[in-house]
Amino acid sequence: MNTNPLDPLHVKAVVEAALLASQEPLPPAELKKLFDEPLANDVLRRVLEELRGDWQGRGIELVQVASGWRFRTRPEFQPFLDRLNPQKPPRYSRAVLETLAIVAYKQPVTRGDIEEIRGVVVSPNIIRALEARGWIEVVGHKEVPGRPELLATTKTFLDDLNVTSLAELPPLDDLGALLDQPGGSEPPVAAEPGTESSEDAVEEPRRAAA
Numbered sequence: 118m119n120t121n122p123l124d125p126l127h128v129k130a131v132v133e134a135a136l137l138a139s140q141e142p143l144p145p146a147e148l149k150k151l152f153d154e155p156l157a158n159d160v161l162r163r164v165l166e167e168l169r170g171d172w173q174g175r176g177i178e179l180v181q182v183a184s185g186w187r188f189r190t191r192p193e194f195q196p197f198l199d200r201l202n203p204q205k206p207p208r209y210s211r212a213v214l215e216t217l218a219i220v221a222y223k224q225p226v227t228r229g230d231i232e233e234i235r236g237v238v239v240s241p242n243i244i245r246a247l248e249a250r251g252w253i254e255v256v257g258h259k260e261v262p263g264r265p266e267l268l269a270t271t272k273t274f275l276d277d278l279n280v281t282s283l284a285e286l287p288p289l290d291d292l293g294a295l296l297d298q299p300g301g302s303e304p305p306v307a308a309e310p311g312t313e314s315s316e317d318a319v320e321e322p323r324r325a326a327a
Contacts, residue, residue, distance in 0.1 A: 123152065125164065128156065135151055136186060142184040145185065147185065172188075177189065177190055183275035212239075212240075216231055216235070220247075220268050224268065224283075225256055225267035227266065228265060250273075252274040252277070253274070254268070255268060
């Protein structure tokens with residue numbers, strides 16, 4: 118007997134398999150592409166909520182983030198997994214986190230806006246590091262002389278915080294700790310004269326004294 122392609126149990130199994138196999142969050146529109154027949158929004162939502170319940174109390178959980186749905190390791194188990202990969206990730210400096218916080222909580226902003234708030238000239242390297250990490254992007258230009266770029270955070274930034282929207286951003290004091298995780302940041306480049314040092318972009322973890 119052929120399986121009904123939209124049988125709830127079959128849909129649930131297919132969606133679960135796709136989410137487990139994907140390295141990136143999958144939005145509902147992508148999940149619907151798994152099936153030849155149209156899948157109603159309420160059916161997909163119910164399936165996702167059932168899956169989230171099924172994985173409660175296990176080492177992995179299903180969460181909704183800005184870009185869609187994904188499985189992730191529960192935070193309380195991360196210290197154990199770190200033992201398999203003891204190399205510490207780069208740590209972002211205070212200058213980078215301050216710049217990111219301004220963009221996150223004041224967006225969209227120009228580099229001049231950031232400099233006015235921080236009271237220092239911002240190195241292009243800091244902006245470049247945040248763009249390379251995928252946390253900020255140019256979303257337009259301010260209609261003033263010179264038309265400076267307007268910067269805003271990305272869905273990747275929200276995904277890394279495990280939130281779905283800017284309204285769910287954590288308290289400002291928690292931002293640095295939540296983003297202190299392995300990332301694909303690029304190494305610093307030389308800063309321009311009169312700006313913050315290139316060392317302000319990414320601080321490599323220091324070895325503990327023997």
